[in-house]
Amino acid sequence: MIVERLLEINDLHFSFLTYGGEVKAVRGISFQVKQGEKVALVGESGSGKSVTAQCILKLNPEPPGFLKKGSILFDGQNITEMNEKGMRKIRGHDIGMIFQDPLTSLNPTMKVGEQITEGLLSHHGFSRKNARKRAYEMLKMVGIADYEKRFKQYPYQFSGGMKQRVMIAIALIHSPRLLIADEPTTSLDVTIEAQILDLMDNLQQNLKTAIILITHDLGVVARLCERVLVIYGGKIVEAGDIDNIYYQAKHPYTWGLLKSIPRLDHQKSKKLGSIEGTPPDLFEPPAGCPFAARCQYAMRVCYQEEPAFFPITAGHQVACWLLHPDAPESAKSTNLGVF
C-alpha cells in the first residue's frame, strides 16, 4: 500500500526532566513528509531539530525524556503508541538513520562487514552468504572500492568520509522508505562533503527514499532539499519550498539566518548581518513568539501571544505576527535588501 503521506507529525511536544527542571525541547511541531520527498529541518543547536528526528525513531532516552503530547504517524501507524518490539521492526527496516558523527557511531570492536550485515542476519533471516552478497552490493553502491577487503576491516582503518559511507550503507541496506540524516556532513571536509551529498542525491533518485535532512548549513540544504522547515526554540517558524525560503522568506529569523552566512559573492566592505542575542531558555520558554527577544520588528503582541501560522502561498507558511492584517505596514514591507 502506497500512502501519499509517508510521515505525519501532529503537534509534537517533547520534554526532558532534569535537575534544573523541565527542558521543553520540542513545543508543538507538526509537519508531513511525502513519499520520496527531500525535507530539511534547519535550526541552530538546541532548537529541537535532532530531538524531533529522534522522536520519529523513539531514540530519545526515556526517562529523562518524555512525550507530552502529539502523534507521529508513519505509513498510517501511530509510532508514539508502539512498543519497543514494534519499533525494532521499523528502525532500520522502514526508517534508516545516519548519525552526525561517523567517527563514533560505528562499533570500534566489530568488523565493518559484521556491522553492515547485523540487521539482515537478525531480522530478515538472510543466510551469511546472501547477507555478505547484499553488503558487497551496498558498499559498491556507496562508492567504496576494494569492498571485499574493506568488508573484513575495522572502523579505525577507514577515513571519516569512508566511515560516513559505511553509515549510509548500513542505513540503506534494507531499502528504507524514509532516511533521517542528522547533520551527515558536518564533521567532514568540503571535498568529502560534496561526494557524500552527491551520493545521497543519487541514492534518493534511484531508490525513491524520502529524506529528512537535519542541518544548520543552508548551503547543504540548497544543494539537496526541496522543502525546508525552519525551527527555532522548539517550534517551526517558517515552512516552505526551497525557493520560498531562500528568495521570499517572511520570518525575521529566516532573514537573519540568510544574512549571517558569509557568501562567496559577499562584498568585503559590507558588514556581515548577524542576529544579536542568544536563543531562548527552554526551561522557561517565552509565552509569545520564541524569537521576539532577538527580533528587531517585535511588537507587543509578539511577547504575549504565540503567533499563528499565516499561509502565504500553498505550502509556504509563516508563524509571525508581522503577517497579521493589522500589523504596521512599515515592518511588513521590510524585506531582504541584500538579496
Next chain:
Amino acid sequence: MSNSSALVRVENIKKYFKIRKNETLKAVDGLNFNIDQGETFGIVGESGCGKSTLGNCLVRLYRPTAGNIFFADREITVLNKRDAFAFTGQVQMIFQNPYSSLNPRMTIGDLIGEGLDLHQDYSRAERVERIDYLLHLVGLDREHSNRFPHEFSGGQRQRIGIARALSVEPDFIVCDEPVSALDVSIQSQVLNLIKKLQAEMGLTYLFISHNLSVVKYIADRIGVMYLGNIVEEAEAEKLYQQPLHPYSRALLSSIPLPDPRKERQRKRLVLEGDVPSPINYPACCKFLARCSKAEKVCGEKFPELKEVTAGHYVACHLI
C-alpha cells in the same frame, strides 16, 4: 616575496613528526609567506593539511624542524627565556574550541587578568578597570567577570577567549578556526567582532579555517594548503574569481552555496577519493592522486610555488 616591511616572515619552515623508525609525518613541508602589518592572512585547507601545525609554530607552541620565522625582523624559532616571555606579550592565539580552551575553575576576570598579571604591573583598581574595558570591548558585561566559564554559551566563551588574547595588547593574533564550533547566527557576531577589533587596534591576523566562505569574508590574502604545502596564494578576491590550481578549483566548487537557483545550474568538480596519508610521501606533486589533469611530470618532481601574475602564486607544473 622578500618584503622586509612585513611583520611576520615565514621562510621555508618545516615541521616533521617522527612516528616510527622509518616513518616521518611531514605536517608542514616548506612554507614561505609574509604577513604585512595590519593585514589578515587566511589559510584554508582540509583537515590534516597542516594548517594548525603552522599556527602552533607561529606562536612557538611547536618548534619547527627547519626554517625561520621572523617576527618584526627578529628570528623567533630560537629565543632565550627572557625573549620568549616578551614574545608572548606580542603574539597571541584564539583557539578553536571555546569549551576546552578556558580553565573551568577560573573566573572570567582571572582568565582575562592572567596575561595582565604576567606582563603588566597594574594596581588592583587598574586591573579591574582594564578587565572591565576588555569585557566591554568584546561585547560582554562587567558583571560577567565573577562568573565561571560553564555559565556562558559558546559564542560568549569565544568572546572571552578573544578578550584573553587581547589583554596583553598583542600585535599579531593567530586565529585557529575561531568560529567553526559556533552556530551561524553567533558565528557572524564573532566574525564581525574580530574584524571590528582589527580596524580599531591595527591588529595583524593569521586566520586559519576550513570554511572558505568565512576566510573570504575576513582575509585580505589567502594561502590554500594541501598536505603541508601552500599550493596557491593570492588576494582573496582574485583567488575566488580566478583559482588556478586544480585543488583550489575543486575546493571552491565543492562548497554548497546557500542559493538554490545557483546550486541547480552549477557544474561541480567533485574530487575523487580522500586526502592521502602525509606519512613518507614521495617527492612529487602531492595532489597527483586526486588530480584530473595530472601528467607525467607531476609524478617526477615537486612543483615549486611560482608567481603567475603579480601577487598570485601557484604550485603546479601545468600552469
